[in-house]
Amino acid sequence: MVDAYLPMTPNVENLPVHLDDVLAARRSIAPYLQPTPLFNYPSLSNMLGMNLWVKHENHQPIGAFKVRGGIHLVANLPEEQKRAGVITASTGNHGQSIAYAARLFGVRALIAVPQGANPAKVTSMRNLGAEVVFHGQDFDEAREWVEEEAQRQGYRYVHSGNEPLLVAGVGTCTLEVLEQQPQIDAIIVPVGGGSGASGACIVAKSINPRIRVIAVQAEAAPAAYLSWKEGSLVTSETRTFAEGLATRTAFALPQSIMRRFLDDFVLVSEDEMARAVVMLLAHTRNLAEPAGAAPLAAAIRLRSQLSGQRVAIILSGGNLSIEQLRQLLAAEGGPAFSLV
Secondary structure (H helix, E strand, O other): OHHHOOOOOOOOOOOOOOHHHHHHHHHHHOOOOOOOOEEEOHHHHHHHOOEEEEEEHHHOOOOEOOHHHHHHHHHOOOHHHHHHOEEEEOOOHHHHHHHHHHHHHOOOEEEEEOOOOOHHHHHHHHHOOOEEEEOOOOHHHHHHHHHHHHHHHOOEEOOOOOOHHHHHHHHHHHHHHHHHOOOOOEEEEEOOOOHHHHHHHHHHHHHOOOOEEEEEEEOOOOHHHHHHHHOOOOEOOOOOOOHHHOOOEOOHHHHHHHHHHOOEEEEEOHHHHHHHHHHHHHHHOOOOOHHHHHHHHHHHHOOOOOOOOEEEEEEOEOOOOHHHHHHHHHOOOOOOOOOO
C-alpha cells in the first residue's frame, strides 16, 4: 500500500494539495468506488516498443475518472453548503461526477453545459438527478454563467479545476497505478483543466521523483499547454472534437502544480486521437472517448524516447456516443488500426 511508503518528497511547500490529502481522499471514496483495472496489452506494447499499461477509468460508474474528485468534494462539504446545493459547468464528465456524488449525499445539483454537449453525457447527468441547463457555445461561456448564477442564488460553486478536493480525489487514480505497478517509469495523463495531471504530479513526485509525468492536450484546444509553456494563464480557441479537452482558459491551481512538477507536455491532432480510439477498441476491446484516447496518441508520438520503458496511460473516460463512434469509423480516409 502506498500509505506505507517512505515518500521521496519533492519541494511541495506552499501547495494546497499534498500526498496526505490524496491518501485522505482515498479513504473518503473507498466506500463508494472500487479500484479500476490496470491492464497490460502485449499487442499494444509490441507495436509501440514499450511495456504499456492502460489504467481503465472508463470502468468507473460514470465512465470517467472525475467521479473520484466529485465524491471526495461533496462528501466533505459543510452541511450548510450541502443544503444550499451545488452548481457547476461541464462538457460532460465533470458534470456527471458532481451529479453522481450529489445523488449519493442527497444534495441538489445544477449543471450548465454548452449547446451541442455530448447527448449521452447530458442524459447521464439527468438520469443521476441533476438539473441540466444549456448555456453558451462552449464550456467557458457555460462556466461564466454558472459563476454569476452561484452568486445570485447562493449555490456552492464547484470549479472544475481550482478545487483542491477535486485534485486530491482524482490523484487517487495514480495511487492505484503505483500500487499495482510500482516500477512504472512514466505516466501519461490527458489535460482539459488539468486536475488529473496535477493530481498525478503530486502523487508520483511524492513517491518517486524519477517517475516522468507527461501531459497531453489537443492541438485544437491548447490553452493549458500554452499556459504551462509560457508560465502564465493563456486563453486560446477550442476547435477539438474531444470535449474533455475543450477548455479556452487554463486554471490557476492545476497550472501551479504542473509548472513545478510536470516533466513534459505534448499536443496531439484530431486524427491522432481518432486513431487511438480505434486502436484501443481493437486491441483492448474498450471504448474510449477522444480525451481518454489522447494518452495513447501521445505514447505513439513519444515512442522513440519511451522505448523499452514501463509506461502507464490513463484512459480517463469512455463516454463516446454511438453516433460519434459511427462517424469516426465511417469517416472517409479515417484512422487505420495500424501505426502507419
